[in-house]
Amino acid sequence: MSAVAEAVATLQSGGILVYPTESVYGIGTALSAGGAGVERVRHAKGSAKGRPFLLLAADREMAFGLWSEVPDSARVLAERAWPAPLTLIGPARSDLPPEFLGESPAGVPTVAVRVPSDPWLLGLLKALGEPLLSTSANRAGGTPPKTFSEIPLGALAPDLAIDRGSCEWGVPSTLVSCLGAKPVVLREGAYALDLDGGENRSE
Numbered sequence: 001m002s003a004v005a006e007a008v009a010t011l012q013s014g015g016i017l018v019y020p021t022e023s024v025y026g027i028g029t030a031l032s033a034g035g036a037g038v039e040r041v042r043h044a045k046g047s048a049k050g051r052p053f054l055l056l057a058a059d060r061e062m063a064f065g066l067w068s069e070v071p072d073s074a075r076v077l078a079e080r081a082w083p084a085p086l087t088l089i090g091p092a093r094s095d096l097p098p099e100f101l102g103e104s105p106a107g108v109p110t111v112a113v114r115v116p117s118d119p120w121l122l123g124l125l126k127a128l129g130e131p132l133l134s135t136s137a138n139r140a141g142g143t144p145p146k147t148f149s150e151i152p153l154g155a156l157a158p159d160l161a162i163d164r165g166s167c168e169w170g171v172p173s174t175l176v177s178c179l180g181a182k183p184v185v186l187r188e189g190a191y192a193l194d195l196d197g198g199e200n201r202s203e
Helices: 003-012 033-044 061-066 072-081 117-127
Strands: 015-021 026-028 055-056 085-089 109-114 132-136 174-177 182-185 192-193 199-200
Touching: 003 015, 003 117, 033 061, 033 132, 061 072, 061 109, 072 085, 072 182, 072 192, 117 132
Parallel strands: 055 109, 085 174
Antiparallel strands: 015 026, 026 132, 055 132, 085 109, 174 182, 192 199
């Protein structure tokens, strides 16, 4: 069985997977695992209850299908950048499990999404056919792992861990809110973004 097929089987059974992204190694579960899957990931990391995680998607259609509406500014950013280590936050679809959601200052339920650029991970997402919960594969407060050897596998106890050496960038994705009239960078990361029109990927 190939690594992709094994990973898909693990996720489809509600399992927890450690996997490479272009930014850092991630740990997560399939959207279909629901709130129980989110809580398993949260327990593995030791994260505070209520802290939202992002969702990875195979393409823009899958990613924006998680939002209740897509602002024009978000479409422009996605068309310009994705696939890339760039995460966009938007208004969540009403039927998503609450464990996947964050909340805007105005009390609007939100969900963070991105289309990754790592070819292996994109292949996994296409084979899986649904979004994948993602958070860095470290215990809460720890350093996001750039290499497989840095992952605290004993503490995280995933059902399956995929070793593909070092990640391309080694820092988390850039995080942008698309909830207001204009996008706002909430966290600088692997993707250097110029919201006035240009952008450069950073090391």
